[in-house]
Amino acid sequence: MEIQVGKQSLAFAEAPYIISSASIVGKKEGEGPLGNRFDVVGEDDKFGQNTWEEAESTLQKEAFTLAVGKAGLKTEDIRYLFSGDLLGQNIATSFGLMDYQVPLFGLYGACSTCGEALSLGAMCVAAGYADYVVAMTSSHFASAEKQFRFPLEYANQRPKSATWTVTGSGAYVLGKKRSKARITGITTGKIVDYGIKDSMNMGAAMAPAASDVICRHLSDFGRNVTDYDKIITGDLGKVGQEILWDLTRAGGYDISSIHTDCGIEIYDADKQGTGAGGSGCGCAAVTLSAHFMRQIEEGKWKRILFVPTGALLSTVSFNEGMTVPGIAHAVVIEHAG
Structure with a gap:
């Protein structure tokens, strides 16, 4: 099978598996139509932390741990981590994941980061560079508003075209171990x-x-x-x-x-x-x-x-x-x- 397809695509001859995934969200997301499908719904959007940024780092910590555990693996089994977020210098990722001491590729693709992480992780596994990798990302309504728009206390009006930043983190374990x-x-x-x-x-x-x-x-x-x-x-x-x-x-x-x-x-x-x-x-x-x-x-x-x-x-x-x-x-x- 030809791996390079067309001008911008790859088709994997040895397609990597998504072995497991995990989703952790905030209170508002838990109240939405998919509320009962997330792995964890937080009752406090600060997740026990002092700042919104620390809360987002906690989301990443918990999502990583849960996804790796669901895959039946240990942290030391993960060869590479592909992750990023919306905050300056990817601080939710760096502070959230540094304790795991897994080699990290820090990514920034704005809200496309999950696709970027999955793409690079899949390329890595398919090429034989790793048996297991984790692809993940996060965002937090309050940390994003604070950085890109207005402090929450400002209570500004939002036009109908505006979207609401999701408080949540999703993590995926990719590898050669068979899954569905x-x-x-x-x-x-x-x-x-x-x-x-x-x-x-x-x-x-x-x-x-x-x-x-x-x-x-x-x-x-x-x-x-x-x-x-x-x-x-x-x-x-x-x-x-x-x-x-x-x-x-x-x-x-x-x-x-x-x-x-x-x-x-x-x-x-x-x-x-x-x-x-x-x-x-x-x-x-x-x-x-x-x-x-x-x-x-x-x-x-x-x-x-x-x-x-x-x-x-x-x-x-x-x-x-x-x-x-x-x-x-x-x-x-x-x-x-």
Whole structure:
């Protein structure tokens, strides 16, 4: 089998398995439609810590420990860790995972980080560089608001296009040990910039990148939309979903019948007041683990395309009037019988 496929994709001859996964979320996420599916729901969004940033590090610690334990492994069995978050210099990751002393690749793909981590982890295992790796990420509503928008005490109004940063961490153990799910291919996304400057409309900023990588994936693999049970984006929300559908139709693919979005699934937007839906690195990570992986593992779905999406801005770029580029990474997950 040819490993390099098309312009941006890989098809794994020795497809690595997703051996286990874990999802840990905050109180608001636990009150949403998927509340009873997460492994752990916190009663206190500070998770017993003094600061929001320490709370997010605790999310990563607990998700890592739970995923490794569910895989029947020990920390010392993990060769590499691929992880990142939204905070400056990835401090949720570095402070959260340093005690484990596992070799770490710190990642930043904004809210696409789960896809980036899964892609790199799968490449590592498939190439024989590691028997077991962990791919994970996190976000926290309060730490993200504090860094990117306003202090919580400010109580600012949010436009309907705004998404709600998920408090949560998702972790995945990848390896050669057989399980019921495999990563059979990936398509790595490019930075796509349509000139959006509204940081309160992340869906519009990220949708072009999602469309670009989905269309490229289908072209690279020579597949049709009907070859997938679901195409799942990370956190476009309701606004970004409509834009995505228009863009993919323009690219020759109508994905509307099989598309869903983690940001739409994780909250009841009307009842919970979450605007266009959920976002943040943790959004796609915990929703895939708690909800979509079950459909694959139980054989209800045979193949999905998981496409986390990220907005590549910082407080500096926003304050200097720069645009909000987007990126997305596509991961093919299949039932392994």
